[in-house]
Amino acid sequence: MNTEDAPRIIIEARRVSKSFGSFQALRDVSATFFEGQVTAIVGPSGSGKSTFLRTLNRLEAQDAGEIIVDGIVLNDDLKHLDAIRREVGMVFQSFNLFSHLTILRNVALAPIRVRKMPRSAAESKALQLLERVGLKSQAAKYPVQLSGGQQQRVAIARALAMDPKVLLFDEPTSALDPEMVNEVLAVMRELAHSGITMLVVTHEMGFAREVADRVIFFDEGVILEDTSPARFFSNPEHERAKAFLSQVRHGY
Amino acid sequence: MDWTRKHPGWAMAGAMVGLLVFLWGMAVPLAAAPAPIGPAAQQFVDGARITVELTLISGSAGVLIGVLAGLGKLSHFWPLRRFCDGYVWLIRGTPLLLQILFVWLAFPEILPEGIELSDFACAAIALSLNVGAYNTECVRAGILAVPHGQIEAARALGLTPLQTFLGVILPQSMRVALPALANNLASLVKDSSLAYAISVVELTMVGYRVQAESYQPIPVFITIAVIYLILTTAFTTLTAALEAQLDVGQKR
Ligand SMILES: Nc1ncnc2c1ncn2[C@@H]1O[C@H](COP(=O)(O)OP(=O)(O)OP(=O)(O)O)[C@@H](O)[C@H]1O
Ligand SMILES: [Mg+2]
Numbered sequence: 001m002n003t004e005d006a007p008r009i010i011i012e013a014r015r016v017s018k019s020f021g022s023f024q025a026l027r028d029v030s031a032t033f034f035e036g037q038v039t040a041i042v043g044p045s046g047s048g049k050s051t052f053l054r055t056l057n058r059l060e061a062q063d064a065g066e067i068i069v070d071g072i073v074l075n076d077d078l079k080h081l082d083a084i085r086r087e088v089g090m091v092f093q094s095f096n097l098f099s100h101l102t103i104l105r106n107v108a109l110a111p112i113r114v115r116k117m118p119r120s121a122a123e124s125k126a127l128q129l130l131e132r133v134g135l136k137s138q139a140a141k142y143p144v145q146l147s148g149g150q151q152q153r154v155a156i157a158r159a160l161a162m163d164p165k166v167l168l169f170d171e172p173t174s175a176l177d178p179e180m181v182n183e184v185l186a187v188m189r190e191l192a193h194s195g196i197t198m199l200v201v202t203h204e205m206g207f208a209r210e211v212a213d214r215v216i217f218f219d220e221g222v223i224l225e226d227t228s229p230a231r232f233f234s235n236p237e238h239e240r241a242k243a244f245l246s247q248v249r250h251g252y
Numbered sequence: 253m254d255w256t257r258k259h260p261g262w263a264m265a266g267a268m269v270g271l272l273v274f275l276w277g278m279a280v281p282l283a284a285a286p287a288p289i290g291p292a293a294q295q296f297v298d299g300a301r302i303t304v305e306l307t308l309i310s311g312s313a314g315v316l317i318g319v320l321a322g323l324g325k326l327s328h329f330w331p332l333r334r335f336c337d338g339y340v341w342l343i344r345g346t347p348l349l350l351q352i353l354f355v356w357l358a359f360p361e362i363l364p365e366g367i368e369l370s371d372f373a374c375a376a377i378a379l380s381l382n383v384g385a386y387n388t389e390c391v392r393a394g395i396l397a398v399p400h401g402q403i404e405a406a407r408a409l410g411l412t413p414l415q416t417f418l419g420v421i422l423p424q425s426m427r428v429a430l431p432a433l434a435n436n437l438a439s440l441v442k443d444s445s446l447a448y449a450i451s452v453v454e455l456t457m458v459g460y461r462v463q464a465e466s467y468q469p470i471p472v473f474i475t476i477a478v479i480y481l482i483l484t485t486a487f488t489t490l491t492a493a494l495e496a497q498l499d500v501g502q503k504r
Contacts, residue, residue: 002397057408059404059408061313072434082410082412085407085408085410086410089306089409090405090408092404092405094401095406096399096401096402096404096405098402098406098420098424098501099424100400100420100427100498109409109411109419110409110410110411113411113419114409114410114411114417141331155405158409159409161409162409
């Protein structure tokens with residue numbers, strides 16, 4: 001990082017809790033994320049990784065605690081929500097491209113509707129983004145005509161079209177056939193180097209180790225470790241993290 | 253049908269132009285036919301027009317009602333949900349003829365002094381409410397068929413609930429609902445004949461009158477049947493083409 005002055009805080013979560021019925025998915029989770037930082041969020045299934053990510057753009061509303069994104073408090077105020085959804089993009093495990101729209105329209109939709117950008121400007125911007133993820137030639141096709149890896153790259157372009165300051169990824173490669181994982185990781189690697197803030201829930205330990213600036217380990221709704229990739233992978237503090245790592249390693 | 257699938261735009265235009273040409277031009281061959289058809293040609297034309305007008309007006313209003321009531325049935329606001337349930341239950345559980353008679357005879361007593369409904373308007377209102385109730389179920393099923401991920405993606409991009417509904421949910425649910433809606437429209441062409449009971453001079457009423465004057469029911473009713481067949485075929489082609497058009501995202 002090229003920071004001489006202190007890095008700017010972009011997301012602050014303070015003692016966030018969330019329950020589903022009697023099950024507590026997040027317990028008093030606090031974390032601060034800085035501009036330009038790439039954070040890998042790892043942990044066993046059901047530990048609250050997705051829930052945490054989804055509270056950050058209010059796809060899930062927390063029961064208690066406070067979330068502040070770029071100085072804006074995340075609450076039921078629609079103006080705040082609107083501002084935050086513009087700043088925070090999200091990429092889903094199952095891509096969720098709009099199946100009734102072409103690739104180009106998928107990417108251009110939000111700038112046209114939300115940012116009120118003229119259609120021609122939005123579409124030429126969409127084409128640039130599609131070129132960036134290597135899919136300019138597919139612009140006129142529909143999502144079903146693309147492979148999973150291609151669809152996920154489109155989903156990344158679609159999120160980028162809103163010029164977000166933060167991109168949230170929820171297991172972006174988990175639904176992909178192995179041979180398509182790398183093309184998506186390559187795009188994410190390029191993004192990470194471009195300086196955008198990224199929070200990536202992932203099971204790709206190689207990616208976490210190589211690209212992330214920071215690793216957060218979730219277990220049973222709490223952050224058990226929050227450290228550098230080097231330390232996490234070579235010398236995790238908690239038994240649970242050690243067990244998780246050895247399990248992941250044996251899985252491959 | 254195959255051709256319709258391949259060229260939906262042309263099929264739609266063709267069916268529409270065909271319908272118009274038929275409505276304007278049918279007087280010519282009918283007038284050339286021998287008695288009892290020839291002398292009554294203009295009555296057949298007028299009857300067919302009333303039938304088409306009833307179908308188009310009630311069909312459009314019925315789709316609107318179906319969308320609103322379909323949404324109402326999915327509302328979190330329980331009085332609205334109950335109201336829509338009650339509406340569908342009432343309409344589907346009673347005969348259409350009774351509904352038409354009710355609007356014709358009871359509405360004038362309910363409506364404030366000074367507002368008068370024509371017989372045609374009464375028939376259109378009753379038919380709209382009727383087909384609307386059947387459409388409600390189709391629309392509801394269509395909306396439920398839209399994957400939740402599509403809605404989350406739209407929300408994450410900052411689309412408002414209304415933009416999400418109009419831009420994502422509605423077009424995708426229509427793809428599912430359209431075959432059933434098309435069915436209802438085709439039935440409507442035929443159901444509109446019940447308007448004869450409140451002295452709307454639509455196609456069936458014309459047939460009844462012409463055969464009563466000429467004492468020749470066979471040629472008269474054959475002519476009426478042929479006109480109905482041409483109308484239902486035109487409407488079916490129209491909706492099949494629309495279906496194919498909406499289906500583009502599903503093509504491989
Ligand atoms: N909408 C929901 N309703 C009820 N329970 C939920 C809901 N969403 C999540 N949960 C529960 O909350 C817990 C945490 O879920 P979460 O999806 O955050 O886990 P995760 O760490 O992302 O796991 P995975 O690696 O399997 O994606 C799980 O036990 C899950 O069953
Ligand atoms: Mg998850």
